[in-house]
Structure formats: C-alpha cells, structure tokens
Amino acid sequence: MAEAAAASALVGAAPAAPRRTCWRRPPAARRVAGLRSRAAAGDGMPTPLEVLRNDVSCLKDLHGELVAAHRSAHDEVVAVLNPIAGEQMTRALEEQIAGMQAELAVAHVQIHRSEGRLRDTVAHLTELENNVRQSFGSGAWTDGPATVASAEAGVAAAAATAAAAEATAAPAAAPTAAPEAVQQQRPRPAAPPAQRAAAQRSGGGRAGLASRGQPGLTIPEQLKDFWFPVEFSASLVEGRMVPFELFGDMWVLFRDESGAAACVKDECAHRACPLSLGSLVDGRLQCPYHGWEYDREGACTKMPSTAFCKGIKVQALPVAEADGLVWVWPGRPEARAEAGPPPLLARPPAGFEVHAELVLDVPVEHGLLLENLLDLAHAPFTHTTTFAKGWPVPDAVRFNAARLLGGSWEPYPIDMEFGPPCMVLSTIGLTSPGKIERGARAASCKNHLHQLHVCLPSSEGRTRLLYRMSLDFLGWTRGLPGIGAFWKSIAEQVLGEDLVLVKGQQDRMARGADVWANPVSYDKLGVRYRRWRNSVASGDPAVRQQAEASLRQMSAGDIFAPTGGQEEEAH
Numbered sequence: 208m209a210e211a212a213a214a215s216a217l218v219g220a221a222p223a224a225p226r227r228t229c230w231r232r233p234p235a236a237r238r239v240a241g242l243r244s245r246a247a248a249g250d251g252m253p254t255p256l257e258v259l260r261n262d263v264s265c266l267k268d269l270h271g272e273l274v275a276a277h278r279s280a281h282d283e284v285v286a287v288l289n290p291i292a293g294e295q296m297t298r299a300l301e302e303q304i305a306g307m308q309a310e311l312a313v314a315h316v317q318i319h320r321s322e323g324r325l326r327d328t329v330a331h332l333t334e335l336e337n338n339v340r341q342s343f344g345s346g347a348w349t350d351g352p353a354t355v356a357s358a359e360a361g362v363a364a365a366a367a368t369a370a371a372a373e374a375t376a377a378p379a380a381a382p383t384a385a386p387e388a389v390q391q392q393r394p395r396p397a398a399p400p401a402q403r404a405a406a407q408r409s410g411g412g413r414a415g416l417a418s419r420g421q422p423g424l425t426i427p428e429q430l431k432d433f434w435f436p437v438e439f440s441a442s443l444v445e446g447r448m449v450p451f452e453l454f455g456d457m458w459v460l461f462r463d464e465s466g467a468a469a470c471v472k473d474e475c476a477h478r479a480c481p482l483s484l485g486s487l488v489d490g491r492l493q494c495p496y497h498g499w500e501y502d503r504e505g506a507c508t509k510m511p512s513t514a515f516c517k518g519i520k521v522q523a524l525p526v527a528e529a530d531g532l533v534w535v536w537p538g539r540p541e542a543r544a545e546a547g548p549p550p551l552l553a554r555p556p557a558g559f560e561v562h563a564e565l566v567l568d569v570p571v572e573h574g575l576l577l578e579n580l581l582d583l584a585h586a587p588f589t590h591t592t593t594f595a596k597g598w599p600v601p602d603a604v605r606f607n608a609a610r611l612l613g614g615s616w617e618p619y620p621i622d623m624e625f626g627p628p629c630m631v632l633s634t635i636g637l638t639s640p641g642k643i644e645r646g647a648r649a650a651s652c653k654n655h656l657h658q659l660h661v662c663l664p665s666s667e668g669r670t671r672l673l674y675r676m677s678l679d680f681l682g683w684t685r686g687l688p689g690i691g692a693f694w695k696s697i698a699e700q701v702l703g704e705d706l707v708l709v710k711g712q713q714d715r716m717a718r719g720a721d722v723w724a725n726p727v728s729y730d731k732l733g734v735r736y737r738r739w740r741n742s743v744a745s746g747d748p749a750v751r752q753q754a755e756a757s758l759r760q761m762s763a764g765d766i767f768a769p770t771g772g773q774e775e776e777a778h
C-alpha cells in the first residue's frame with residue numbers, strides 16, 4: 208500500500224504542475240496588472256513585445272520551481288522505494304551521531320584529566336604548606352639539601368670511551384634514545400617533625416640523607432664556601448666575555464689587560480644593564496648602554512658624558528686558574544682564607560691528553576645530576592642506545608670504597624671519585640679502544656679514558672655542566688677536523704638519555720617525593736655525596752666533621768649489612 212501511494216504521488220507530480228502554474232501565476236498576473244495600471248495611469252498600453260517579455264519571464268520562474276519540486280519529490284520517493292539509498296541515508300546519519308558521541312567522549316576525558324590535575328595541584332599546595340609550617344613552626348628543623356641522583360661520571364665517560372673505540376674501528380654510538388617514562392608517584396606525607404628531629408639527633412639513620420620534596424631542591428647557602436671551576440682556561444680567550452649563573456646570580460668572566468682572568472657581577476651599577484652585552488676596552492668591561500667602564504675589581508673607572516662619581520663599583524669574585532680551569536670563590540672571605548687555593552683534583556693523570564672540553568646548561572638541580580653521574584648501575588637500563596647498548600644486566604653491581612668519596616666499580620673497570628663541592632672524576636679502563644670489559648679493573652686495562660664532570664649550581668633547577676675528556680691513547684685524533692663536534696654529539700646523546708629521567712625525579716621531588724627513600728648497595732657513592740652535602744648544609748662544622756669521620760670509618764663490609772637488600776648506611 209505504501210508503495211502504491213508513493214507511486215501515485217510520483218505519477219501525480221507531473222499533472223499537478225499546470226495547477227501549480229496557475230496557482231503561482233499571481234506574480235505574473237501582478238506584472239500584467241502593473242502593465243495595465245500603467246496604461247490606466249496614462250502611461251499608455253504595453254506593447255506586444257513587453258507583454259511577450261513578461262510572459263517569458265513568468266514562464267522561466269515557473270520552470271525553475273517545477274524542476275526543484277520534481278527533484279525533491281524524486282528524492283523522497285527514492286528514499287522510500289530504494290532500500291539501499293535509505294540505508295545510505297541511515298548510515299550517514301548514524302556516522303554523524305557516532306562522530307558527535309566520539310567528540311563528547313574526548314571532551315569527557317579532558318574534563319576528567321583537568322579534574323585530576325586540579326586535585327594534584329591542591330595536594331601539592333597542601334604539602335608545601337605543611338612543609339613550610341613544619342620548617343618555620345618547629346624552629347631548627349630543616350630538611351637537608353636535595354638530591355636525587357643517579358650517576359654518571361661514568362656515563363659520559365663511558366660514552367666517550369665507547370665513542371673513542373668506535374672512532375677508530377666501528378661506527379659511533381647510536382643516536383639518542385628516549386628513556387622510559389618515569390612512573391608516576393604519589394607524594395608521600397611528610398614524616399612528623401618530632402620523628403625527623405629524633406632521627407637527626409641520633410646522628411645516624413637517614414638523617415644525613417634527607418632529600419625530600421622542595422627543601423631538597425634548595426641549594427644550601429653554605430655550599431658557597433668552596434672554589435668552583437666555572438670555565439675552561441682555553442675557552443676564555445682574550446677579548447671574550449663569558450656570562451654564567453652561579454647560586455642564582457649572574458657573573459661575567461673576562462681577561463684583563465695583563466691576560467689574567469677576572470670575574471665581576473654581570474650587572475651595570477648605573478641601570479643594571481648586563482655588562483656581558485658590551486665590549487672589552489683595554490681589559491676593562493664597557494657597558495653597552497652609556498659606556499661606563501669597570502676594571503677587574505669591579506670598580507667603575509669611566510663615566511662618559513657626565514661628571515665622574517667616585518666609589519661606584521660592582522661586586523667582583525676572587526679568581527684563580529689551575530689545571531686548565533678558571534675557578535671563582537662565591538663564599539665568605541674568611542672561609543677562603545681557611546680553604547687556601549683550589550684543590551688539585553681536576554687535572555688529568557700523567558700520560559693523558561685532553562681531547563674534548565664542553566660546557567652545557569641543563570635544566571636540572573645540580574645535586575640530582577651529580578648523583579646521576581655517581582651511579583653506574585643504571586647504565587644497562589638507561590643508555591641502551593649509546594655506550595651501554597647491548598650490555599647484559601650484571602648479577603650484582605658494587606662500588607668498592609677505597610677512600611671517603613671514591614673507589615672502584617665492579618664488574619666495570621671504572622674508578623670514580625666525588626670531588627667537593629661539585630665534581631665527579633672517573634677513569635675508565637678499555638681493554639681495546641672503545642670497549643669496556645666487564646670483570647676487569649681499570650688499572651689492568653691497556654687504554655684509559657679520564658673524565659671530569661663539573662656540575663655548577665646555577666640556580667634551583669639549573670646546572671652549568673663542564674665536561675672534559677682525556678685519553679691515554681688515540682692522541683693522533685686530536686687534530687682531526689670536526690673531532691670536537693663529534694665528541695660533543697656523543698656527550699649530548701648520553702646526557703639526553705639521563706636528563707629525561709633526572710628531570711622526572713626533579714618533578715617528583717617538587718611534589719614531595721623522597722629520592723633516597725630506599726637506597727641499596729650500589730647507591731653507596733651517591734649516598735655518600737648526599738650525606739656530605741647535607742652535613743655542609745647544616746652549617747655546623749662539628750656536624751660536618753662528624754659526618755666525614757663516620758664516612759671514613761665505613762668500609763664496604765661495615766656499611767652494607769644484609770638488611771633485605773637495603774643499604775645499611777641509609778637507615
């Protein structure tokens with residue numbers, strides 16, 4: 208019945224056209240009436256041509272309307288009679304609905320994510336508030352300086368090693384790899400202040416390992432009382448200014464008229480313009496703004512275009528040069544008198560030649576980076592596309608402490624040492640160029656790679672990294688064109704594998720995490736660094752001496768009692 212009715216409608220569409228033509232005539236009639244009214248108004252009767260034109264125009268309108276009506280009727284009938292066309296229309300409608308539902312689902316997920324982020328932010332703020340309350344409300348209690356770490360003096364060193372070997376025999380290490388994503392970790396509630404204070408008083412346990420949350424990311428002021436190597440001597444050529452950040456302040460290095468290295472605050476005393484944007488005039492810094500000039504002591508010696516004002520100066524730091532490095536002293540003068548000259552730590556051993564010196568700025572807290580460099584156990588898991596590609600995971604990784612902050616790794620032929628306040632030195636044994644052999648000791652290997660890593664505390668969350676690589680073989684490669692860029696590329700690839708992890712740790716610390724919650728035996732060197740740093744941060748010489756003495760007494764056997772795999776010295 209429905210088909211018959213539809214067919215009838217289809218058949219009836221054509222005969223209906225004339226009726227609709229008549230029904231639609233009024234416009235044409237109106238036009239004719241208009242012609243007639245013109246005649247009545249004395250404009251004269253329409254000519255036959257005008258009448259003809261009028262009728263043609265009317266017929267055109269009618270024809271267009273008829274075609275449209277016919278098409279519409281045709282579509283309706285096809286939709287009813289043709290199941291395939293009907294299905295297509297249904298499908299199109301369903302697809303439209305499905306698309307809208309998918310958009311709705313995406314919007315839902317985004318809303319839930321936003322809610323989650325909001326919850327985390329509120330939790331973080333609450334944690335921060337609690338920390339602040341505990342820090343200021345309970346008087347003397349403060350967490351130790353921060354840290355996280357994993358290590359890698361050996362990393363870059365190892366990278367360089369592998370690269371060195373491959374430079375002669377095999378292709379260079381593979382390009383950077385994306386480290387695995389750091390698993391999300393919920394902020395832990397802070398321990399009650401009384402409990403932490405008790406641990407601190409006990410002088411043992413994890414008191415010296417404090418590394419929780421934001422306080423652990425704060426650079427202790429007491430750390431300033433050291434010599435810091437801030438640039439390679441070879442890079443500070445005459446006429447060059449090197450701006451750098453240290454403990455949150457901006458400084459500029461340059462050479463004076465005699466060629467001696469100098470360091471002053473990178474901030475003009477007139478209008479605070481960075482002096483490093485200016486130029487050097489006869490060994491004096493000239494501000495680019497109004498031309499004031501400063502000598503190596505920071506004293507203003509010239510004020511063009513105005514009467515000279517005496518006594519204007521910017522802060523200057525004591526500077527020394529040793530072992531191919533420029534050192535500055537940012538701390539108290541009285542502490543410098545006690546400390547003497549820069550320590551003789553950084554020089555490559557006899558028989559080694561420097562092959563690369565690099566400076567990189569990295570967006571992580573310097574202690575976290577140091578702890579990364581002081582850890583070799585992560586290499587087979589982290590450096591899977593560079594120097595540790597294909598390394599098997601050892602049954603056990605150990606660090607055998609031969610001195611307070613140094614010793615040798617096992618099973619890797621790597622000797623490693625932390626050099627206060629921010630250096631990691633390592634010597635890697637290579638049985639053949641570029642190959643690190645497991646089970647050997649560095650001293651028994653034929654070739655060696657020596658590395659210096661300096662992690663300068665630029666500011667909270669930023670580090671200026673100085674890296675120097677020396678070899679006791681492959682001396683001929685030093686003159687190769689592009690060799691510097693080659694080493695830089697290798698170092699950046701290795702560092703890139705670590706940075707993503709260390710940045711992740713930093714993020715979790717900022718959310719309240721403790722990066723030293725469960726240290727194990729291969730964390731020994733990193734743990735020692737953290738204890739050293741926290742003892743310095745205490746600001747109490749007695750605490751520092753006690754900490755150093757207790758570290759000296761710890762042999763490997765003393766420190767690592769079998770407490771379920773946990774590192775004893777950390778508890």
Ligand code: FES
Pocket residue numbers: 475476477478479480494495496497498499
């Ligand atoms: S800001 Fe440096 S001279 Fe004016």
Ligand SMILES: [Fe+2]
Pocket residue numbers: 358359362579585586589590704705
């Ligand atoms: Fe690493």
